[in-house]
Amino acid sequence: MVSTPDAATAGRPRGRSAVAVPELVEKARAGDLRSVGRLISLVEDESPLLREVMALLAPHAGHAKVVGITGSPGVGKSTTTSALVTELRRAGQRVGVLAIDPSSPFSGGALLGDRVRMGDHAVDKDVFIRSMAARGHLGGLSWSTPQALRVLDAAGYDVIIVETVGVGQSEVEVAGLADTTIVLLAPGMGDGIQAAKAGILEIGDLYVVNKADRDGAATVRRDLRGALALSQRPEGAWKPPILMTTAQNGEGLAEVATAIEEHHAWLEQTGELLRRRTRRARDEIEAIAVTTLRQRWAGLGRHAELDGLAEQVARGETGPWAAADVLLASHLE
Amino acid sequence: MVSTPDAATAGRPRGRSAVAVPELVEKARAGDLRSVGRLISLVEDESPLLREVMALLAPHAGHAKVVGITGSPGVGKSTTTSALVTELRRAGQRVGVLAIDPSSPFSGGALLGDRVRMGDHAVDKDVFIRSMAARGHLGGLSWSTPQALRVLDAAGYDVIIVETVGVGQSEVEVAGLADTTIVLLAPGMGDGIQAAKAGILEIGDLYVVNKADRDGAATVRRDLRGALALSQRPEGAWKPPILMTTAQNGEGLAEVATAIEEHHAWLEQTGELLRRRTRRARDEIEAIAVTTLRQRWAGLGRHAELDGLAEQVARGETGPWAAADVLLASHLE
Numbered sequence: 002m003v004s005t006p007d008a009a010t011a012g013r014p015r016g017r018s019a020v021a022v023p024e025l026v027e028k029a030r031a032g033d034l035r036s037v038g039r040l041i042s043l044v045e046d047e048s049p050l051l052r053e054v055m056a057l058l059a060p061h062a063g064h065a066k067v068v069g070i071t072g073s074p075g076v077g078k079s080t081t082t083s084a085l086v087t088e089l090r091r092a093g094q095r096v097g098v099l100a101i102d103p104s105s106p107f108s109g110g111a112l113l114g115d116r117v118r119m120g121d122h123a124v125d126k127d128v129f130i131r132s133m134a135a136r137g138h139l140g141g142l143s144w145s146t147p148q149a150l151r152v153l154d155a156a157g158y159d160v161i162i163v164e165t166v167g168v169g170q171s172e173v174e175v176a177g178l179a180d181t182t183i184v185l186l187a188p189g190m191g192d193g194i195q196a197a198k199a200g201i202l203e204i205g206d207l208y209v210v211n212k213a214d215r216d217g218a219a220t221v222r223r224d225l226r227g228a229l230a231l232s233q234r235p236e237g238a239w240k241p242p243i244l245m246t247t248a249q250n251g252e253g254l255a256e257v258a259t260a261i262e263e264h265h266a267w268l269e270q271t272g273e274l275l276r277r278r279t280r281r282a283r284d285e286i287e288a289i290a291v292t293t294l295r296q297r298w299a300g301l302g303r304h305a306e307l308d309g310l311a312e313q314v315a316r317g318e319t320g321p322w323a324a325a326d327v328l329l330a331s332h333l334e
Numbered sequence: 335m336v337s338t339p340d341a342a343t344a345g346r347p348r349g350r351s352a353v354a355v356p357e358l359v360e361k362a363r364a365g366d367l368r369s370v371g372r373l374i375s376l377v378e379d380e381s382p383l384l385r386e387v388m389a390l391l392a393p394h395a396g397h398a399k400v401v402g403i404t405g406s407p408g409v410g411k412s413t414t415t416s417a418l419v420t421e422l423r424r425a426g427q428r429v430g431v432l433a434i435d436p437s438s439p440f441s442g443g444a445l446l447g448d449r450v451r452m453g454d455h456a457v458d459k460d461v462f463i464r465s466m467a468a469r470g471h472l473g474g475l476s477w478s479t480p481q482a483l484r485v486l487d488a489a490g491y492d493v494i495i496v497e498t499v500g501v502g503q504s505e506v507e508v509a510g511l512a513d514t515t516i517v518l519l520a521p522g523m524g525d526g527i528q529a530a531k532a533g534i535l536e537i538g539d540l541y542v543v544n545k546a547d548r549d550g551a552a553t554v555r556r557d558l559r560g561a562l563a564l565s566q567r568p569e570g571a572w573k574p575p576i577l578m579t580t581a582q583n584g585e586g587l588a589e590v591a592t593a594i595e596e597h598h599a600w601l602e603q604t605g606e607l608l609r610r611r612t613r614r615a616r617d618e619i620e621a622i623a624v625t626t627l628r629q630r631w632a633g634l635g636r637h638a639e640l641d642g643l644a645e646q647v648a649r650g651e652t653g654p655w656a657a658a659d660v661l662l663a664s665h666l667e
Contacts, residue, residue, distance in 0.1 A: 056653035320389035
């Protein structure tokens with residue numbers, strides 16, 4: 002059984018009647034990979050069925066540990082993810098992987114790539130691997146990722162790894178979605194630039210220097226340690242450890258798995274876990290509310306209304322704020 | 335007189351009573367550069383005074399030609415902008431320049447950089463140069479740029495150049511704001527990658543190959559011509575010309591200025607100008623409406639409400655869609 006259902010058909014049944022949401026949810030919860038895949042496709046497709054899906058899933062979520070892995074291209078994110086999956090499987094954990102490319106509106110290519118790169122796990126039915134595109138004009142990531150996480154969480158995966166390419170703002174955004182964020186570095190990547198990147202010193206719960214067998218790995222660790230010592234964290238905050246790995250042969254991954262456990266225990270003890278998940282839910286609710294409104298504005302009759310207002314503003318007949326007031330007022334009845 | 339008012343003080347008067355909006359607007363319209371700068375600072379600061387400012391400016395806007403200049407780092411955007419300003423000044427046009435860095439939350443450094451790079455024009459009172467950061471969590475550019483454009487437009491600038499670093503999505507966003515979008519290329523920049531970049535073939539009204547005196551410029555033009563021939567534009571659409579410049583010594587800029595005029599005439603004749611400006615206003619209204627709502631949600635009593643909903647979702651007691659409904663309903667009275 003292949004754990005990545007075909008993106009071209011999943012969630013797009015021949016007839017609408019083919020989707021019975023409660024049945025699909027039930028099958029996904031029972032571990033049917035095809036049903037899990039279809040639910041995630043509903044998220045990708047921004048399906049109106051999600052309202053019902055999420056309501057049914059909500060009571061069953063909250064058990065999975067969400068681990069974010071981010072880093073510049075070339076540091077070995079996919080290899081590290083794959084090696085971490087191996088380590089977690091050894092401990093009997095069921096693992097979900099969401100690979101997110103915030104810069105690409107396409108998921109097909111990346112999906113195929115993942116299938117190849119994650120080949121070791123492609124036939125393991127306790128590993129679910131899925132690439133997700135960040136579609137949508139605004140708030141794409143904060144809208145889709147929490148909903149996809151809820152699918153995997155309710156489907157009983159113990160650990161969900163969210164892998165993202167580190168590109169500016171989206172890196173920080175995705176870090177906000179995880180319980181534990183791993184920042185990956187490697188020697189020979191222009192380390193000064195890596196460390197100087199906005200936010201990198203603030204978002205990591207664990208730092209992993211990959212390719213530890215190469216020249217310069219110790220230097221990366223030393224520089225990172227120095228930078229972290231200088232960066233200000235509040236009193237009583239978690240002190241992020243720096244770990245060394247050679248993901249290619251699995252070296253150091255057991256220590257990463259242990260550090261994830263330790264961080265998770267700390268999150269639970271301090272109440273930070275609920276705070277982080279509340280913050281994630283806050284962003285999710287806001288993103289859904291804003292998207293709902295925008296869809297109403299783009300709706301049939303409303304579309305003409307917004308266009309009419311826009312033409313008035315373009316002609317200088319009214320100001321944009323007054324037009325926004327009219328738009329909001331017409332949806333506040 | 336220096337045309338870029340000090341970012342540290344503009345728009346931040348000592349006492350709130352110091353800002354009399356109608357007076358500030360009147361002075362800006364009369365050509366007072368300091369007042370223009372303060373109005374743009376109000377945009378950057380997301381001031382609540384903007385509601386009144388935009389209403390007062392709206393009837394006086396719509397005359398300026400908005401020219402967007404975008405391209406990868408290193409193609410010579412600033413040099414080309416500066417040379418184009420020189421050309422336009424020769425023809426007696428008053429010129430505003432907005433330099434936007436979508437990846438940076440800071441404007442101070444870029445401002446200083448612009449002052450140096452645009453040194454030729456720093457003492458010309460008919461040239462207004464301003465760097466703008468793209469602040470705000472969502473929709474930063476589509477919120478702030480149209481409002482800043484309205485300030486310069488109403489202040490009587492004949493041409494407003496919006497210069498942006500081409501970085502993925504924001505490049506396309508900014509192109510949507512201009513009447514005429516110039517895509518800048520140069521030899522030796524990894525040309526295949528340049529042309530393959532998402533959107534570049536769709537967004538340009540004019541293509542300019544800069545550094546035309548260097549090896550490879552003719553190849554860039556040939557490749558671009560081929561790619562444009564393959565890209566599908568609808569019947570009767572504008573056929574974007576490819577121009578060659580050496581911005582360093584001003585060569586070819588007269589032709590660019592002429593092409594801008596020709597494109598503008600085409601926009602007016604076909605009614606496309608009003609359509610583009612209506613689309614721009616549409617995005618602006620939507621961005622203001624969404625921002626207004628988010629501010630309400632983040633407001634004092636409402637903040638607690640959203641947090642309460644978020645905690646319920648985090649605990650699995652309710653779904654995110656139901657929570658979004660509650661949030662929207664409580665603001666729809």
